[in-house]
Amino acid sequence: MPEHTLGAYKLAVEQGADFIECDVVLTKDCKPICRHEPDISQTTDAMQKYPGRMRNATIDGQTLEGIFATDFTLKEIKTLRALQPRSYRNQKYNGLYSIPTLQEYIETAQAASRPVGVYPETKHPTWHAAQNLTCLEGSNITSLVLQVLVEYGYGADLGSSEWRRKPAFIQSFEENNLKWLSQHTKIPLLQLMEDTHLRTADTNVSYGAMMSDAGLATIAQYAQGIGPWKGSMLPANGSEIAAGRGLGARAHAHGLLVHPYTFRDDPSLLNARWHGNSRLEYEYFLSQEGIDGAFTDFPATLAAVLTDRQAPQAVRATNTARSLSKAAYNFAMRQSMAEI
Numbered sequence: 001m002p003e004h005t006l007g008a009y010k011l012a013v014e015q016g017a018d019f020i021e022c023d024v025v026l027t028k029d030c031k032p033i034c035r036h037e038p039d040i041s042q043t044t045d046a047m048q049k050y051p052g053r054m055r056n057a058t059i060d061g062q063t064l065e066g067i068f069a070t071d072f073t074l075k076e077i078k079t080l081r082a083l084q085p086r087s088y089r090n091q092k093y094n095g096l097y098s099i100p101t102l103q104e105y106i107e108t109a110q111a112a113s114r115p116v117g118v119y120p121e122t123k124h125p126t127w128h129a130a131q132n133l134t135c136l137e138g139s140n141i142t143s144l145v146l147q148v149l150v151e152y153g154y155g156a157d158l159g160s161s162e163w164r165r166k167p168a169f170i171q172s173f174e175e176n177n178l179k180w181l182s183q184h185t186k187i188p189l190l191q192l193m194e195d196t197h198l199r200t201a202d203t204n205v206s207y208g209a210m211m212s213d214a215g216l217a218t219i220a221q222y223a224q225g226i227g228p229w230k231g232s233m234l235p236a237n238g239s240e241i242a243a244g245r246g247l248g249a250r251a252h253a254h255g256l257l258v259h260p261y262t263f264r265d266d267p268s269l270l271n272a273r274w275h276g277n278s279r280l281e282y283e284y285f286l287s288q289e290g291i292d293g294a295f296t297d298f299p300a301t302l303a304a305v306l307t308d309r310q311a312p313q314a315v316r317a318t319n320t321a322r323s324l325s326k327a328a329y330n331f332a333m334r335q336s337m338a339e340i
Helices: 006-014 102-110 125-129 140-153 162-164 176-182 213-219 247-253 276-289 299-308
Strands: 021-028 033-034 055-059 062-066 170-172 189-193 225-228 292-294 316-318 323-326 334-336
Touching: 006 102, 021 140, 033 102, 033 140, 062 247, 125 140, 125 176, 140 170, 140 176, 162 316, 170 176, 213 247, 225 247, 292 299
Parallel strands: 170 189, 189 225, 292 334, 316 334
Antiparallel strands: 021 033, 055 062, 292 323, 316 323, 323 334
């Protein structure tokens, strides 16, 4: 199923996801939509329909050639259809689904027969701000996302009865937009972290430094959790990985939830230590790292693992092509967030 589509979100809910994730990017007319990246050349049929819009762009220091959502109005985006970019996954759903808006994604979550949380990510806020979109008129991608969430009734403290009725998190790889959000909403926030040697696009802080005790203490001042790349938490030799050792326990000591990403069943993507069995990976992170949840492309697998562990009130979340599991109601509860 192509990621970030209403079909994928609905499938994730059916498979038991407690949250569904939308990576938010903006259109030329400043409409928030769900795409994994601003470059939509690989996840839609834009190259076939709009080949003349191919151009170069530099995002977070990396220059790439692609077709970018910010060059399209929402009306034009709606002429596109989603594709499965991973060739080794099922291609039969290509061309069946349009690109959803943030509002359509939220409405899908709220249409579920049980509380299903939303977990939007503000994608590349610094890059979006540099695009000089005239329609922003003093706002930005972060404030637009918050505005939509408020319109749909989100804004409660983590774990409160109101939050349980309408669960929500906001996540970002950048710092400044999360700090701004911490002053403008009670919605719990998650600081995403890439590999330890990489740096934030806005503050140029290394993610390895963020994983230090001092870094975690700083994050705890504005966020309720961290979302590290799972590979940075695995035991290994070398200074790069050392920053992530014991990260789960150290983050918990600072009162932070831990929701690593992205768990996948594809054998070619599994670390050799799991011997092709994704359940072993989940078990390691749940038992040895004490994670509170995990982003995954395969919510059903995570749901089965949590059921077998008899985790209390297991929760699952889904996006568009991935599934995420985490504990967000309290530090003991496991939840699943799907990214499919």
